[in-house]
Amino acid sequence: MQQVTIKTADEIELMRESSSLLTRVFDYIDSWIEPSISTLEINDRVHNFIVDKLNARPASLGQYGYQFVLNSSVNEVVCHGVPSKSQLLKSSDIVNIDITLEKNGFISDSSKMYVMPEALLPARRLVETTYQAMWAGIRIVKPGAKLGDIGSAIQRVAEQAGYSVVREYCGHGIGKEMHEGPNVLHYGKPNTGMVLKPGMTFTIEPMINQGNAKIKTKKDGWTVVTRDKKLSAQWEHTVLVTEQGYEVLTLRAEEV
Numbered sequence: 001m002q003q004v005t006i007k008t009a010d011e012i013e014l015m016r017e018s019s020s021l022l023t024r025v026f027d028y029i030d031s032w033i034e035p036s037i038s039t040l041e042i043n044d045r046v047h048n049f050i051v052d053k054l055n056a057r058p059a060s061l062g063q064y065g066y067q068f069v070l071n072s073s074v075n076e077v078v079c080h081g082v083p084s085k086s087q088l089l090k091s092s093d094i095v096n097i098d099i100t101l102e103k104n105g106f107i108s109d110s111s112k113m114y115v116m117p118e119a120l121l122p123a124r125r126l127v128e129t130t131y132q133a134m135w136a137g138i139r140i141v142k143p144g145a146k147l148g149d150i151g152s153a154i155q156r157v158a159e160q161a162g163y164s165v166v167r168e169y170c171g172h173g174i175g176k177e178m179h180e181g182p183n184v185l186h187y188g189k190p191n192t193g194m195v196l197k198p199g200m201t202f203t204i205e206p207m208i209n210q211g212n213a214k215i216k217t218k219k220d221g222w223t224v225v226t227r228d229k230k231l232s233a234q235w236e237h238t239v240l241v242t243e244q245g246y247e248v249l250t251l252r253a254e255e256v
Contacts, residue, residue, distance in 0.1 A: 004173055004181040006199035011106065012240060015175065015201055019108035019238055019249035021054045022101040026112055026252055028053075035091040035116050039072035042097065043083035046070055050101060059100035059107045059178055066222070071098040071111075078166055078207050078215050078224040078232040091118040094127055096234045100178055107178050109203050110250035111236035122210070123231055126163065130208040130233040133157040137186070137204045141239055141246035145196045151188030154206045164213035166232070169224075171203040174238055196241045201249070205236030 007015060028049050033042065047069045050058045058069035073081035073096040074089070081096070089095060098111035113127045136153040158165050171184030182194050186206040209215075211230035218225060226232050240247040248255075 004194070004200065005175055006197060007175060007201055007240075008199070011175065012199070012201075014104050014106040015108065015238070015240065015249055018056070018101055018103040018106045019110075021050075021056050021103055022099060022108045022110050022250055023252050024054065025049060025099055025101065026097075026110070029097060029112075029114075033089075033097075033114050035089050035093070037089055038085050039074070039081070039083040039087045039089070039095075040085040042072055043068050043070055046099065054101075054103075057102040059102040059109075063100075063178060069099065071096070073098070073232070073234065075231055076226045076229050078209070078226060079169055079234060080222045080224050082220055082222050089116060091116050092120065092123075094119055094123050094231065094233060098234070098236065105176055107174055107176070108238050108250055109174055109178065109205075109236060110238060111205060111234055112252075113233055113235060125161075126208065126210050126231055127233045129157065129161045129163060130206060131235050133186075133206050133208060134204055134235045134237065137206065138237065138239055138246060138248060141196060141241055143196055143198050143241060143243065146191055146193045147182060147184060147196070148188040148192030149190050150204065151185040151193075152190045154204075155187040158206070158208045164209045164211065166207035166209060166213055166215060168215060169207055171205050171236075173200070173202045175201055198241050198243050200241040201238060203236055203238050205234060207232060207234045
């Protein structure tokens with residue numbers, strides 16, 4: 001079982017700092033992402049911004065042997081999409097950009113869906129429902145709540161909309177390590193699982209499929225896709241359990 005680390009006040013401040021820098025990365029992407037850009041160019045621009053402008057470290061680079069600073073998961077890609085020079089965003093695409101950033105020894109993790117201008121209504125609906133499912137889980141977070149409460153809230157939103165929840169991947173504790181305890185499932189039963197305590201930091205990052213929940217990993221060993229080739233969407237935030245409830249450390253300006 002993974003070790004769950006309760007962050008001290010000083011460590012929480014460092015988590016806030018790395019998370020604030022990560023929100024700036026998404027602000028930067030917002031200003032130029034558009035159809036015809038390659039996912040590798042997105043990766044390279046973000047790499048330079050994190051290193052040169054923010055004086056921080058792209059935490060995914062080299063992690064588990066991964067050679068890029070972000071995942072770019074387009075359309076039916078559930079997660080871990082590998083940036084490529086040949087993959088150009090189309091005007092109808094949806095794409096998840098998932099980024100980790102380390103500053104002063106502490107890591108933040110967040111992802112955002114980008115909807116291209118001509119994306120169809122069913123794609124837009126999936127993206128919006130997945131966002132609402134993430135927030136349904138986040139709003140559960142407070143001392144005394146249980147992990148199963150989070151998963152149940154997410155699952156209910158997704159399934160009521162006719163979608164399915166990917167079960168092979170989950171949220172995770174985060175801090176000095178990218179992946180710490182606890183595992184945060186995006187499905188489950190209320191009043192089950194670990195009890196939340198102030199000072200816990202973890203991600204909530206549901207992956208919601210338009211069709212069924214079955215997935216497969218492509219031959220590159222990274223890219224995970226839906227088996228039925230239908231669309232998938234994901235959003236992610238790093239969350240702190242506070243004395244009264246929760247704080248979304250990676251909250252972006254447009255969400256305030």
